[in-house]
Amino acid sequence: MRETLYHQIASTLSDKIKKGTLKTGDKMPSLRTVQKEYGVSLNTVIQAYLVLEAKGLIVSRPQSGYYVSYKPPYLSVPSVSMPSGKVELEDVETLIAKVYANLNNLDWMRFSFGVPEKELLPIAKLNKEMVNAIRSLPGSGTEYEEIQGNEKLRRDLARLTYTWGGNLQEDDLVTTGGAMNAISFALLSITRRGDTIAVESPVYFGVLQLAKSLGLKVLELPTHPITGIEPDALRKVLHKIKACILVSNFNNPLGSCMPDEHKKEVVQMLTERNIPLIEDDLYGDVYFGNKRPKPCKAFDEEGLVLWCSSISKTLAPGYRLGWIAPGKFKDKIIHQKLIHTVSSTTLTQEAIANFLEKGRYEHHLRKLRLELHANSLQFARAVAEYFPEKTKISTPQGGYMLWVELDKKIDTAALYEIAISQKISIAPGRMFSLRNQFNHCMRLSYGQRWSDKVDDKLKRLGKMAKDMLASKC
Secondary structure (H helix, E strand, O other), rough: OOOOOHHHHHHHHHHHHHHHHOOOEOOOOHHHHHHHHHHHHHHHHHHHHHHHHHHOOEEEEEEOEEEOOOOOOOEOOOOOOOOOOOOOOHHHHHHHHHHHOOOOOOOOOOOOOOOOOHHHHOOOHHHHHHHHHHHHHHHHHOOOOOOOOOOOHHHHHHHHHHHOOOOOHHOOOOOOHHHHHHHHHHHHHHHHOOOOEEEOOOOOOHHHHHHOOOOEEEEEEEEEEEOOEOOHHHOOOOOHHOOOEOOOOOOOOOOOOOHHHHHHHHHHHHOOOOOOEEEEOOOOEEEOOOOOOHHHHHHHHHHHEEEEEEOOOOOOOHHEEEEEEOHHHHHHHHHHHHHHHOOOHHHHHHHHHHHHHHHHHHHHHHHHHHHHHHHHHHHHHHHHHHHOOOEEOOOOOOOEEEEEEEOOOOOOHHHHHHHOOOOOOEEEEEHHEOOOOOOEEEEOOOOOOOOOOHHHHHHHHHHHHHHHHHHHH
């Protein structure tokens, strides 16, 4: 049977992608360019691109075009975690302190730092809104804000929840000093010292440190690198736990995103047991697909989901501005906020409220998503090209994190020590568990603008890993 014209074009472009002529992360030629090159109709080119997209070789980005997303077949997805090993708190605390001690070295390549670099942020516009806030607020912003938070800001934040089917009002939200502050208030409100909480594994180390400081026991659950926690594993431990903490969308550090059916199932099983769920939805707005994924909060009918988020990963990390929709625990959250902080920062709340009100946030997010998605593809290509054979990486559809699983002979804590000598900082996998596990894994952040320098540093890091592996063989 004769091959159709669009299949011929798709086959030619496919060969270029697989041979590396068109590299992962590169923008594909425009439809018009291909049309002129092959002398065909625009519809034929569209059909060819649809074939490539169906094969997972390219991906469409709204208002930007198509990008190469080819993942070499030998690059596998990391293993499903099976939490095990002895709890060793001192080791992980020492490692975290060491990594974070170097975060202010701005001339370093900070693959360990999971935030957008300043070049990706609308700093000039934020500065303008800060000046406007000083001019418009009573006392130029020196007055205390009301305890629940800036009303205008809460109204704008509530409006943003419509993107995932939320129906929140400004009175449903309480502002906080970032997402970790929101999670802290939530744990203080619903747990007591000695209680057990369930979390993903690996999990953001800040949650582990916070739980320890509050005298809580942590139960780490098996977690899939694509779909997140295993609902059946959670079901088996419901009788042991007082609360659950999940990063349901683009988990830190795995990058996993729970399917809607899993979110709904988890909310239902926790509701049946009257167990609160603290949801850290910090990365939900940084999605690479066509629409924002729903949080677990979208399936909450009893007010048991305490939904937390912030602008730290999207707009202004240093503003320390977050929020929580605490459901039935609202009074307890406000009480905790009164005790610990009295109120949130007046100036930053007003400035961000003005920024949101003028419709600038979504415009900024569209640009940020495009850049981060292209970065994630470039990082995947670099890891495939430079790192040892049998390396496994996650394939996040949003967020900032790439989870890399190396050969078990490679200790990433030792790799960190070698890397910092060349001003490269990584986040060793051991940081993301209280147990002695993930020693051969690491988290890389693609929150910096892609450049030849970034590519070179990844190449160097890959060579370090190869050299370490060779020395063990």
